[in-house]
Amino acid sequence: MKRSASAQWQGTGKDGKGALTTQSGTLKGTPYGFNSRFGDGQGTNPEELIAAAHAGCFTMALAFKLQGAGLTPESLATEAKLTMEQEGAGWKIAAIALVLKAKVPGASPEQFQSLAADAKATCPVSRVLNAEISLDATLE
Secondary structure, three states: OOOOEEEEEEOOOOOOEEEEEEOOOOOOOEEEOHHHHHOOOOOEOHHHHHHHHHHHHHHHHHHHHHHHOOOOOOEEEEEEEEEEEEEOOEEEEEEEEEEEEEEOOOOOHHHHHHHHHHHHHHOHHHHHOOOEEEEEEEEO
16 A cells, blocks of 8 residues: 655745645645745644644544454543654754543443553554554543
């Protein structure tokens, strides 16, 4: 399986502007730039997209882990909070905090925590990131 996305850019890093497009068409010329990345400007940014990818990947991985344990979630809601830190002259993704609220009938708290931890460790996005990844999983 292969997936692709593309970026186009015009101008300097601070004053330029760019657009992101994904193979699926979900993003199609979606604007991004300095202000949307490092400020509150309109548009997206790479870190926001990584956070969305991580939340989606982890949540689906957990759904599969729960299914494998004979459990069907009523709801899984994950927020990925990404932290960037300056490192020398550049930046790095230092951490991602996954915050999960879940309703899983029939799951014990221990079983739920074990499956959530396994999903965090094994989802493909977690595995590609070189950042501290924490998980706060609440079974409601």
